[in-house]
Amino acid sequence: MILTGDYHTHTPYSHGKNTVLENAVAAKEKGLKQIAITDHGFNHLLFGLKRRKLGALRREIEEAEKITGVKVLMGMESNLISVDGETDMKPSDLDKFDIYLAGIHTVLRYKSVKDMHRIMFANYIAYTKGKRPSQKIVDATTEAYINAVKNNPIDIITHINFKCCCDLEAVAAVCAEYGTYIEINTKKRHISPEELRVMAATGVRFVIDSDAHSASRVGDTAIADELLAEADIPLGQIDNIDGRLPSFRFQKYKKGI
Numbered sequence: 001m002i003l004t005g006d007y008h009t010h011t012p013y014s015h016g017k018n019t020v021l022e023n024a025v026a027a028k029e030k031g032l033k034q035i036a037i038t039d040h041g042f043n044h045l046l047f048g049l050k051r052r053k054l055g056a057l058r059r060e061i062e063e064a065e066k067i068t069g070v071k072v073l074m075g076m077e078s079n080l081i082s083v084d085g086e087t088d089m090k091p092s093d094l095d096k097f098d099i100y101l102a103g104i105h106t107v108l109r110y111k112s113v114k115d116m117h118r119i120m121f122a123n124y125i126a127y128t129k130g131k132r133p134s135q136k137i138v139d140a141t142t143e144a145y146i147n148a149v150k151n152n153p154i155d156i157i158t159h160i161n162f163k164c165c166c167d168l169e170a171v172a173a174v175c176a177e178y179g180t181y182i183e184i185n186t187k188k189r190h191i192s193p194e195e196l197r198v199m200a201a202t203g204v205r206f207v208i209d210s211d212a213h214s215a216s217r218v219g220d221t222a223i224a225d226e227l228l229a230e231a232d233i234p235l236g237q238i239d240n241i242d243g244r245l246p247s248f249r250f251q252k253y254k255k256g257i
Contacts, residue, residue: 008209009023009035034072037057042089102154157180176202184223
């Protein structure tokens with residue numbers, strides 16, 4: 001299994017260690033055709049991307065692509081901020097980006113205190129205690145993921161179920177219907193082999209991403225290799241390996257398709 005593109009990497013525009021160019025150079029050295037720079041969303045209180053810096057980020061991306069020959073996509077790992085599925089990627093932001101990732105994170109400005117409790121706080125408390133959150137919270141988290149996919153042209157759901165818990169089968173089914181990928185994240189183990197099999201059975205498509213916060217991890221597939229060996233799902237459902245490139249929903253949306 002050879003990775004073709006890595007669509008989840010960070011730079012100092014959030015809290016990554018290496019520059020856009022250094023990530024792109026690492027991608028080239030590992031034989032990747034594409035890479036995405038996807039720093040944390042605007043509402044992240046500690047590491048959020050700043051709208052005023054988007055122009056500078058775009059210039060760095062264009063320069064890195066010119067120097068390395070690797071296709072460099074400008075994206076953002078946006079944050080789910082409400083159970084209604086809103087993210088911190090506003091409609092007015094969309095034309096500035098090439099790829100749209102979304103996930104659940106802590107330390108955010110949520111739409112409301114109620115949304116913060118239902119999406120993050122109750123999930124996180126259960127996670128720290130090593131317990132499954134209440135069914136009410138699982139249902140709310142599931143609703144947030146599903147509404148986000150239905151209401152936004154999201155390309156990739158990042159590290160699903162990391163420090164939170166949803167109905168993976170239900171979310172995967174909606175992702176399959178709308179053309180949103182589910183990420184197999186190689187920075188952290190966020191799903192089990194059985195959970196991966198449950199999602200795969202819906203027909204959802206996957207991408208493997210490093211979630212690299214340093215250039216040395218760009219293109220890393222170690223956790224995915226282990227997980228796939230245990231889960232034994234069809235590799236044909238993973239669209240960024242062995243020469244294949246994903247067909248991203250966001251680009252079709254921007255073209256009015």
